[in-house]
Amino acid sequence: MSFATRCTACGTIFRIVEDQLRVSDGWVRCGRCAEIFDARELLFDIEQEAPPPWPPAFTPAPAPTIESPPPPPPPEPAWMPPPEPEPRTEALPTGWPSEVARQEPHWVETEKAAEPLPPPERALDPSPPMTTATPVAVPEFMRRAESTARWHRPGVRLALVLISVLLALLLALQLTLHFRDALAALHPPLSGGLQVLCGTVGCEVKPWRRIEALSIESTSLNPVGNSSGYRLNLSLRNKSGVDVAAPWVELSLTDASGAPFARRIVGPEMLTPQLARVSADSEQALSFNFSTGGQRVSGYSVNVFYP
Numbered sequence: 001m002s003f004a005t006r007c008t009a010c011g012t013i014f015r016i017v018e019d020q021l022r023v024s025d026g027w028v029r030c031g032r033c034a035e036i037f038d039a040r041e042l043l044f045d046i047e048q049e050a051p052p053p054w055p056p057a058f059t060p061a062p063a064p065t066i067e068s069p070p071p072p073p074p075p076e077p078a079w080m081p082p083p084e085p086e087p088r089t090e091a092l093p094t095g096w097p098s099e100v101a102r103q104e105p106h107w108v109e110t111e112k113a114a115e116p117l118p119p120p121e122r123a124l125d126p127s128p129p130m131t132t133a134t135p136v137a138v139p140e141f142m143r144r145a146e147s148t149a150r151w152h153r154p155g156v157r158l159a160l161v162l163i164s165v166l167l168a169l170l171l172a173l174q175l176t177l178h179f180r181d182a183l184a185a186l187h188p189p190l191s192g193g194l195q196v197l198c199g200t201v202g203c204e205v206k207p208w209r210r211i212e213a214l215s216i217e218s219t220s221l222n223p224v225g226n227s228s229g230y231r232l233n234l235s236l237r238n239k240s241g242v243d244v245a246a247p248w249v250e251l252s253l254t255d256a257s258g259a260p261f262a263r264r265i266v267g268p269e270m271l272t273p274q275l276a277r278v279s280a281d282s283e284q285a286l287s288f289n290f291s292t293g294g295q296r297v298s299g300y301s302v303n304v305f306y307p
Helices: 018-024 098-100 140-150 153-178 180-188 187-202
Strands: 004-008 013-016 027-029 036-038 214-224 227-238 248-254 260-268 283-290 299-305
Touching: 018 027, 018 140, 027 140, 153 180, 153 187, 180 187, 214 299, 227 248, 227 299, 248 283
Parallel strands: none
Antiparallel strands: 004 013, 027 036, 214 227, 227 283, 248 260, 248 299
16 A cells, blocks of 8 residues: 545645654644644545545644633613603592692602612632643654754855865965975976975975985995095986985994994084086085094995975
């Protein structure tokens, strides 16, 4: 069976499964007018039954109203005296003067009109009436649907797009600053802009450190005069097509037994000639003088690196 229901507010028909009815105890929200209603009221089998009539045949029960006290009874009408009867004349003995008959007294009995009683005063309650709002239980799947729909609102989507663009710009700026030396070496026209950017954020554009582009072509270690001084000569080659930063030189010395006894780290500023960078596709001859303090050198090794 395939069930469907009709919204009790706008009449929209949509399919529904038994799991939804079981989980939410029959309560659903209309996707068109957002009305929460009991789907079981207008539930029908869409394959075998016709949709319920619209407007629905049932009418919702009227909302309870606060019963006010009955109005006071209307005042009784004032009592009006009956019309005054005609004067009675009775037969008098013969010979009575007629003036006596006219002066015979008669009484008309009247009653005082009943005054209406004032309406009873209602007792004033100094405290305001207390109303208790009954919380509406919203099923879990409806809360999840509302949370998902919140992210599809136009304002939220626009804010997410703006945040994404801002984060992309910040990421691009961070990558540019991190690889500024490589960008300046690979694209020399960008050097001016990178210098301005670094001047703003407090960094510096330096020669590109690319140790795999450098190789030692040849080395020699020769004594200098009759003292314990030595001179290291080396030929350094840049195999890449861009300028790279001048490296540091590591010199290790060994004695006659092959045991190391000294290690020297030589910066570019201590080499002859002093270097800041090694030109592209070039070979540079360098030298360095040092003293061992009387220790005789039997062997050595040379390496280049960036600290």
